[in-house]
Amino acid sequence: MRYLLPLCSLLLPLSTFATTQNSSDKQWFNTAEYNHVEQNSVDSMVLSTSYYFAPQQNTGVWDDFGYLDTDSKISASYTDSDFDNYFSLSGEAFYNNWFVNAEVQNLGEEDNHAIGFGYLYNDALKVSITQYVREDNSDPLWLQAQYNHQINESDYLGVTVSAQDNLDNWSVSTRYFRKLDDGAFFTLDASHADGEHSSSVTAFMASYYFNTNFAVGAGLNDSDLQLEAKYFLSDKYFYRAYYSDSDQGDLISASFNAYF
Template sequence: MRFKYTLPVIALFASTTIQAQQSLPQKSWFTSFRITDFEHISNNAYALSSQYYFAPQESSGTLDDWGYIDTDSNVSFDYAHFGSSNPFAVSGEYFMDKFFAVGGLAHNNGKTTGLAGVGYLFADNLKTSVMYNEDTDDTYLTAQYQHDLNSTDYLGFTANTDVEFDSRSVSARYFALVNNADHVTVNLSYSDNKYNDYWSGGVKYYFGQQYSLGLGAIDSKLLVEADYFFSNEYYVTFNYLDNVYQLALTAQF
């Protein structure tokens, strides 16, 4: 999600940033364009993702955290290009009070597969679902839980497994307001299947509503991340992981 022209762009937009960060308006449409550069590989990878919610989303306190659990109907589109490969996917969730339906289609290398499922939402802080993935021919169970520590801080947990417990993952997130203006997040996750397992973790610190810096590891490989928020509508993110560089521009309206 990131790259090499970050500093000139920052200088260009810096004069408008402070004014735009005085409030955190609601957003419904989130779109990101990403460029990934692999060292020792001549081709870059490009990706475009877009998600639209049929109800305004409220920020948890930063310009890139809009709640841990999705509780509103939404549709999304994802496209990537790398070499001769151009996979794309469409998906969505439709809520009917506490019940919701999940569906999606993915196309890659001439093959189209589907995803379908149903779920139930308990009091907006516990979300459960069962989904069938045609690509893997497996049925998956997922549960998400958010525990609000106070009006600004929360703990989030996600667990996912197939019905035979051959592939499973767990993750946790801590989000908190510090120093009356800054925020900090801590993310941890662990996944394993019958072939391998891996873990990841990281900490990100937000300096007001303009900058954030993150440091972590994915399967013992160093991850560095930085965000610059031009305004409440646009921001860039730079990532580095094991000789892979990524730059993203995100727009949200």
């Protein structure tokens, strides 16, 4: 928690320079997020950053850059909560249409990591196999397929299916993105997950962008209400607020995002 205010104090003044940049292409994505769970009064802070080795073009709104990741990238994050703090590191590297990916969720516990490879077909279908290595020797193997259907120049429908090799755990998610009249946009995100040792969960979130500066969203996470709002200072800086009414305790989240 002690790093959040210094970080924001450094990033916030940069918003005054946003109008001096004209390019909408971005390569470096940064987020500072604060979370509070009311039931046990648990606080956490997450600082995350991702760098792409090729420019990313937005789809018309300033926080959407298409459904599939098709360029090499490296990501890092730091999580500081009332219970633990740790660094995470991940990356994905492309060579022609083939790619490899790797992840260490906690750099202090390198026994827990993942490595995989996959293939990208026609910039529309992305399939991968990832081997997870766990300290408890469970070592699950996951298969994933992602498909992006480009409806027209602006609209798309994306689907992701993930499953463990024994099919005991699996999930499916989808995102629909549509450009409306008068500079407005609509998105719908839906997902369903089922696990061997957990109950199935279905969630959805519908969001409406009034313009490129303001958006609101509402949905359900299983049977729990979730709400969000986004305010964009420019194509580089925006705030996001999120609320979820959960049986495990209401979750309140706020983040500041900086894209360059």
